[in-house]
Amino acid sequence: MSKRKNTTSSIPSKTPKHWSLGLIASMKDPNSIIKNTEKVVVIKDKYPKAKVHYLVLPHEEINSIYKLNKSHISLLEEFGNIFKELKEENESELRAGFHAIPSMQRMHMHVISxxxxxxxxxxxxxxxxxxxxxxxxxxxxxxxxxxxxxIRKIPSELHTSLMKTPLQCNQCSFKPKNMPELKDHLLKHQLL
DNA sequence: GTTCTAGAAC
DNA sequence: GTTCTAGAAC
Known part of the structure; x- marks a missing residue:
């Protein structure tokens, strides 16, 4: 047995060329897929930001919400049906929505507890x-x-100010001074 | 989007 | 001295 190291040329890489293409790769990964219908795929978010965190993506190559037009209304209604199904299948309270400025390619809807x-x-x-x-x-x-x-794009100054918004609990009026304090506080809500 | 880590904040 | 945030990543 040769101990020769694998070279980059000898390994077919599953890693996307750019990180922003990661969701398009995950859509084809059986380990990530929760549902797969004629129009859409539901995957688990690779870095979930809550106990339940899915992404709903169209098979159609729509890069972002800014490529949508009225012809996509029926697709969006399918997104709504999928959201309803996910709510029926989960105990947790779920929200569905989109980031105003997404980082990853392929339009995607977050479904998050x-x-x-x-x-x-x-x-x-x-x-x-x-x-x-x-x-x-x-x-x-x-x-x-x-x-x-x-869908209208938000001004870049609004984006900046939203990201700088002081921390505010999503379940009460508490204003934590930093992230560790917020995370500790969120655990207390879970006990109630 | 994440990872890493310098240096700010405490 | 330790905790925490925020900017670079070729």
Whole structure:
């Protein structure tokens, strides 16, 4: 047996060329897939920010919510049906929505429980991505698509200010001074 | 999006 | 001295 090291040229890499393509790879990974229908795939978020955290993605190559038009309304209604199914299958209270400025390619809807208890929840940006207006609820996105036929981008200064929003508990009026204090506080809500 | 870690904050 | 945040990653 040769102990020769594997070279990069001899290993077919499963790693995407760029991190922003990671979801497109996960859509094909049987270990990640929760549901797979004609129009959409549901996968587990690789770095869940709460006890329950799924992503719903279309098979259609829609890069982001900013590529949507009125022809996609029926697809979005399918997203709503999937959300309803997931709520029926889970004990936890779930929310569905989209990040105003997503980091990963392929349009995706987050379905996430309100507990926000997870070791992968680490930074203020993580928190503010789900607990400020940076998180666009499913119903609001669908309504905007029906009303004006597309999704309007948020101004970059609004993005900056949302990410700098002081920490605020999503379940009460408590304003933690840092992330460890917030995470400790969230555990107390879980006991009630 | 995450990881790593310098240096700010405590 | 330790905890915590925030910017670079070729």
């Amino acid at each position: 309100t507990d926000m208890i997870s070791t992968s929840l680490k930074t203020k940006i993580h928190w503010n991505s789900f607990c400020t207006k940076f998180f666009i609820p499913y119903d609001e996105l669908l309504q905007e698509l029906k009303d004006i036929g597309n």
